[in-house]
Amino acid sequence: MTTTPADSPIRILHLSDFHFSTRSQWDADPILRALAGFIAADAAENALYPDLVIITGDLAQSGKRNEYALARQWLEDLWPHLTRDPATPLPSDRLLLVPGNHDVDWNLIEPGARDAHQALLAAKTQDAVTDRLKSKDTRELLFKRHAAYLRFHGDWLKQRQSLPWWQRRIRLHNQDLHVAGLDSAWLAGGDDDSRLLLGTSQINQTVLHPKGEGGCDWRIALLHHPWASLAEFDRNDAQRTLHRHRDLILRGHLHEPDLFRIVPADPRRSCIEAAAGCCYSGKPYPNAFQWVELHRDPRRVLFHFRCWNQGDWQVDRNQPGCPEGTHTIDLPAAAGAVRSSPHPTRKADRQVDTHLPECPEGTHTVDLPAPADGPVQMPARHDTAPVPKPSAASPDGINSGLHMHRGRCRFRDGPRQDPDRHHPGLQPGLLLRAPTGRSRPAYPTRRQRPR
Incomplete structure (x- = not known):
């Protein structure tokens, strides 16, 4: 266990997308050796010794055993330098892993597994996903692609891993963390990332596990893919659930560092999403990683x-x-797991929804910083929808959409006489890109091209 004071922040070393491969070793080795040396020096010089090392997928390039052998050697060389005293190294279970699409051995995907994937996409129901995961034979057929990854993970932890997803409750510096390790690649079979699934079954076993409810100072989720990689029938519920039940979501895949904050009506549901960037993927991409500190x-x-x-x-x-290379996001006091409020029964067509958390009047306001480079164009509900203009029927343009006045925005929908507070756009709130302060709706987008 760490010997730092109990009131110290929890420090996380967040890495992603190594793509260890014997084929690219000649090019990657100098960069990754320099990375290990830099992490060791950075930890010592800036007191950033990590409590947890998190890798959010694509440790290997093609899910082969020899690639994980390279990864293990790199980790073993780095591990003694992650504590002040090399004689007392960080416990091995402080390494938290989730798989990515390159942690899949595509040669092990049998025709039956591909057929099962197609059937799930055609069914478009969570019942179909759960039924197949309940079957031991089908589950083994689907998870066969993760064979080398699961073997590596189990060998590192000295404990067999039967599932590629997991959950853990960890106590550090008198704080309790609940970490949900999600597998967004259990159906990955190539570079086509628009048809993947998490599945409600997986989320219930990890994010909504009883150990993550009540008394947790921090609730964290790890996954590889962004939301746009999931099939639509799976994406919406998964995104909504994680945003409501996690404080921090760490991911990889897009090979570029990025940072978002979800600002919902209820401040206790505030959530941060952070992408680490890639440790190595050739010259075209900006290799990067990040340290994360959780202050109480x-x-x-x-x-x-x-x-x-x-x-x-x-x-x-x-x-x-971020001229100093750092950015801070303040969060409200922890309130444990927040459950969804029941939707009111509509006795009439028009009724104010006062059941949304922290919205007793059926409205919610989010203040935004002044634009740094001119006006920011903001869509109403979709990326292509224009902000409504005044008309004879609606002289002040308040019939629908997103309304701007003096650096503040509000969602209102429906007839002027009785705005519709039931619109689901209220619930996810706004997605604020940190640290620039630009805003956009919290809906998944296909603009980013996954690598």
């Missing part, structure tokens, strides 16, 4: 950005609004 009093999350630039790992000062 006041409750905040501090990010330290690092990148590979012109042959060296260094502080990343190129993130907008």
Whole structure:
């Protein structure tokens, strides 16, 4: 266990997308050896010794055993440098892993597994997903692609891993964390990332596990893919559930560092999403990683950005609004797991919804910073929908959509005489890109092209 003071922040080393491969070792080895040396020096010079090391997928390039052998050697060389005293290394179970699409051995995907995938996409129901996962034979057929990954994970932990997803409750510095490790790649079979599934069954076993309810100071979820990679019938519920029941979501895949904050009506549901960038994926991508600090009093999350630039790992000062390579996001006091409020029974067609958390009048307001580079164009409900203009029937343009006035925005929908407070757009709130302050709706987008 760590010997740092009990009131110290919880420190996380967040890495992703190594793509260890014997074929690219000649090019990757200098960068990854430099990465290990930089992490060791960074931890010592800036007191960033981690309590947890998190890798959010694509540890290997093609899910082969020899690739995980390279990964294990790299981790074993780094591990003694992650504590102040190399004689007392970080416990091996402080490494938290989730698989990515390159942790899949595509050669092990049998025709029956591909047929099962197609059947799930055609059914478009969570019942179909659960039925197949209940079957031991079908489950083994689908998880066969993760054979080398599960073997590596189990060998590192010295404990067999039967499922590629997991949940753990961890106590560090007198704080309780609940971590949900999700597998967004259990149906991955190539670079087509728009037809993947998490599944309600997986989420119930991890994010909504009883150990994650009540008394947790921090609730964290790990996954590889962004939301746009999931099939639509699975994506919406998964995204909504994680945003409501997690404080922090760490992911990888897109090979570029990114940071978002979800600001819902109920501040206790505030959620941060952070992508680490990639540790190595060739010259075209900006190799990067990040340190994450969880502070308890006041409750905040501090990010330290690092990148590979012109042959060296260094502080990343190129993130907008982060000249020192750091960014802090304050969060409300922890309130444990927050359950959804029941939707009111509509006795008439028009009724104010006062059941949304922290919205007793059926309205919610989010203040935004002034634009740094001119007006920000904001869509109403979809990326292509225009903000309504005044008309004879609606002189002040308040019939629908997103309304701007003096740096503040409000959602209102329906006839002017009785706005519709039931619109689901109220519930997810706004997705604020940190740290620039630009805003956009919290709906999944296909604009980003996954790698």
